[in-house]
Amino acid sequence: MPLATVNPATGETLRTFDALDAEEVERRLAAAEAAFRTHRTTSFAERARLLRAAADLLEADEREIAEVMTTEMGKPVTQARAEAAKCVKAMRWYADHAEGLLADEEPAEADVKDSGASRAFVRYRPLGPVLAVMPWNFPLWQVIRFAAPALMAGNVGLLKHASNVPQTALYLEELFRRAGYPEGCFQTLLIGSKEVEGVLRDPRVVAATLTGSEPAGRSVAAVAGDEIKKTVLELGGSDPFVVMPSADLDRAAEVAVTARVQNNGQSCIAAKRFIVHTDVYDAFAQRFTAAMKALKVGDPMDEETQVGPVASERGRADLEELVEDAVEHGATVLCGGERPDGPGWYYPPTVLADITPGMRVHHEETFGPVATLYRAADLDEAVAIANDSPFGLSSNVWTREEADVDRFVRDLEAGAVYVNGMTASHPAFPFGGIKRSGYGRELSGHGIREFCNITAVWQGA
Template sequence: MAIASINPATGELLEEFDALTDAEVESRLATAARVAVEYRGTDVAQRAHGLRSAADILDAEVDTLAGTMTAEMGKTLSASKAEIAKCAKGLRFYADHGADFLADEAADAGAVGASRAFHRYQPLGVVLAVMPWNFPLWQVIRFAAPSLMAGNVGLLKHASNVPRTALYLEDLFTRAGLPKGAFQTLLVSSSQIEAILQDSRVAAATLTGSEGAGRAVGRTAGEALKKVVLELGGSDPFVVLPSADLEKAAQTATTARCQNNGQSCIAAKRFIVHQDVYDDFIAKFVARMGEQKVGDPTDESTAVGPLATEQGRQDVIDLVDDAVAKGAEVLLGGTVPDGPGWFYPPTVIAGITEEMDLYAEEVFGPVAAVYKAADLDEAVRLANVTRFGLGSNVWTTDPDEIERCIDDFEAGQVFVNGMTTSYPELAFGGVKDSGHGRELTRHGMHEFCNLKTVWVG
């Protein structure tokens, strides 16, 4: 895939970039290795100052940067601005809490016959991040903020369709006062990743992306005996039970399915509704989905912009068409609009069966698959039927049902009466084919630290 910025609302090519040569990659790796030795010795207060400075720059440049993000991947301007604000918050969170997260942890010295015993967190060195386009700033910051605060240095291989945002990120940390080379963007093709990860100067890697990309990076990291964190796809269940506030649930379901133009790994995608409230909920849900305005992402009244790539839209079209051909019922949408750009309307589809691709595959667009469950047991079974296990939602006021879903949902996250989202204060990650490892909180920082045991006689 060419490294190019293309406006998905118009199909217009904005700018093309040449991939780095092998010699240029070697130079970047040498710089990263050299700076890693320097940067690990910096004081945590110095690192925190750099993160706060980066947050201040984001605040000051929100309008310009939002325009870049919207032009590159089609999210609405309001969504771009919200993402930038979230990144500034994430940077400040680690600046404020990083020292505590990295503090030595005392162990029971007497139990092990020592005068002192403790655990110390130290940086691993150079960490390679392979990141996707759907949240082109936040996906990177949620890796970069804890890693840089821990004293690691970063190499970013961003998605090929968001090169302007990728280059901005390198410039951001340099202008924020971090040592030049502490965070570098590598404009490289996917075929160059394997050699970079195999390089002995790279200590670990993190990837957010497809299952295929995760398997490839995980395989290479495993062969090289390197730590890797993988956040892959999701097909999150949104379970609605009889005691739920149906109006609020329908409103939240619409936001959950249409946020970021339907392109979010933790977006609710499968709506599993108890038969006692199925008709009422679906009527409310379809009505709200139908109210979402599709159009120019720079228009403040637009709720759903274009999908980020032409192939991405085709993938959505194929999944819906396959389901319809095999007997599914389209309750709303399902038709590609005329005109330029890669738009797809909010769509609700029922009657999904196992032979349909939509039953098992993640749909990365504003398409909601709805299921009717006879009881809680069937709802839990349907929630867990996919190979994914990233996020999950349940709507109920029954304490026993809440505890049942918390225990039995096969997912890295359970949100009760609310929409799955990410916060610096909550650990983020999945199970099954949604990957392994965690981001955010102290856990995300510790993923790329050497937990060193110290025993003093």
């Protein structure tokens, strides 16, 4: 895939970029190694000062970088501005909390004595240069949620961003440079996917994090496993959104629409499978479908637009294939389902009902504004449908019954359970999944420790 900005609203190629040659990649790897030797010794106060400076710059650049993101991958510009603001919040959160999250931990006094030590503690030390392979759907946020904790821990970053967001990738490198980070602390590698293996196998790169597709995750994990290097993977998701009889149906339907079409439906943690108790199925389906039909689809630069184009022509074709397969196998289209005329890679908000396990859409992720509706006879069937997926990223449950909540928290196979609300990432809470949604965690104290050397220190008398 060429390194290019192609406007999804028009299909027009706006800018192209040359990939780095082997000599420049080598120079950047050497710079990362050299930067780590110094950055790892800096104080938390100095790291926090630099990260806050970067946050201030990003806050000032919010409108400008939002337009770049919208141009490159098509998200509504209002959502792009919100993404930039979220990054600022996370950067400041880690600047404020990293030192406490990575403070030395002391075992119980009795255990220290039993070990024969006069003193013992655990220290979190940085690992080194970490390769981040990042996707296009949240081109700022996905990177910052890695970079902020990694830099605060004393690591340095190498970013291989998606090929269709090169301007955002270059902006991120420049942001950290402008903030005062020394050369090599955070660098963008404008390279193709075929060059990732060589970078990951380089002994100066100590670990990798990837957010993206399952095939990409398998590839990176295989190489890292061969090299015995740590990885964190956040892959696909097909999150269930379960509605029980006691739910506030009006609120549940309202949130369900946002949960499905946020970021033009291109979010790993977007709700995709709507599993509704039979007692309230018809009422929910009517509310949900009407609201999906009413969404304003259009130019993502328009402040009133709620759904813009999907990011690529291939992405739209994938959606069409899933919908067509479902219809051929008996699914009912409640709204949408047909490609509109005109330029750009638009696809309408679509609701499919009567889903069966024989349809591809039942087990595959729909990365766009397509929702599937399921009718569940009771709580047991709702749990069974929710777990009948190769993915396990997050989940949403709507109920006012505490017994329901306890059961879902116990039995849902997911990295998170959101009750009476929409799944969202926040710097204070761990983020990640199980099954084919990946492993490891980002954000919170769990995330910052993923790329640390958890060092046991034992000291005799």
